[in-house]
Amino acid sequence: MTQLLIATHNQGKLREFAQILAQLKLDLLTLDDLGISTEVEETGTTFAENAQLKATAYMRLSGLPALADDSGLEVAALDGAPGVYSARYGGVTGQAQLDYLLKQLEGIPFHARLARFVCVIALAHPDGAIEFAEGFLPGVIEFAPRGTGGFGYDPLFYVLDDDLTLAEMPAERKNQISHRAAAARAASETLARWQADGKL
Numbered sequence: 001m002t003q004l005l006i007a008t009h010n011q012g013k014l015r016e017f018a019q020i021l022a023q024l025k026l027d028l029l030t031l032d033d034l035g036i037s038t039e040v041e042e043t044g045t046t047f048a049e050n051a052q053l054k055a056t057a058y059m060r061l062s063g064l065p066a067l068a069d070d071s072g073l074e075v076a077a078l079d080g081a082p083g084v085y086s087a088r089y090g091g092v093t094g095q096a097q098l099d100y101l102l103k104q105l106e107g108i109p110f111h112a113r114l115a116r117f118v119c120v121i122a123l124a125h126p127d128g129a130i131e132f133a134e135g136f137l138p139g140v141i142e143f144a145p146r147g148t149g150g151f152g153y154d155p156l157f158y159v160l161d162d163d164l165t166l167a168e169m170p171a172e173r174k175n176q177i178s179h180r181a182a183a184a185r186a187a188s189e190t191l192a193r194w195q196a197d198g199k200l
């Protein structure tokens with residue numbers, strides 16, 4: 001078996017995983033490829049719990065080894081919020097969600113707007129094996145969105161080393177430094193081991 005299901009309904013994540021994992025000798029399939037439209041309820045209180053819920057559910061639905069991530073933004077001045085609730089923060093999406101975050105940070109100066117992106121990947125194998133990998137990216141929440149690349153909070157996430165928001169950077173650069181790239185590199189080691197063991 002050389003197939004791996006990239007189990008996400010988020011097209012931004014899907015694009016990134018496809019690029020980051022391209023060098024693996026695996027046949028990467030999507031939920032759309034398999035006609036799976038089921039949304040898994042994210043009832044966990046940690047990134048790892050939610051990643052495991054998604055990876056296990058989609059592994060069972062497809063019968064294939066599945067990779068899922070749970071990821072999000074942690075803002076220090078907001079005690080780590082929105083965290084695992086990043087996708088539904090403020091009960092809104094898109095530009096309204098960026099506005100909501102900016103409102104929460106009103107009056108907070110640049111030096112106190114420290115944040116990080118977190119990504120926890122779960123890999124679930126039909127034989128019952130489950131493995132985790134995590135990655136982080138530090139940054140600062142900007143005062144206004146800039147850039148059109150990426151997805152989600154990227155236009156507000158300023159990376160000091162690059163002097164750019166994630167949405168201003170070329171996709172290739174984001175995919176070198178991101179929380180998702182770091183987690184995917186660690187997950188690649190598990191996948192290589194599974195391949196060596198004949199599990200993939």
Ligand code: ITT
Pocket residue numbers: 007008009010013042054069070071072073086087117150151152153154178180
């Ligand atoms: P799936 O569960 O189908 O994978 P989702 O969008 O619901 O898709 P999550 O529950 O993991 O995924 O929520 C992650 C949210 O965190 C995502 O919707 C964005 O708002 C934010 N996020 C995660 N990674 C990001 C990134 O690289 N850039 C910008 N925002 C990101």
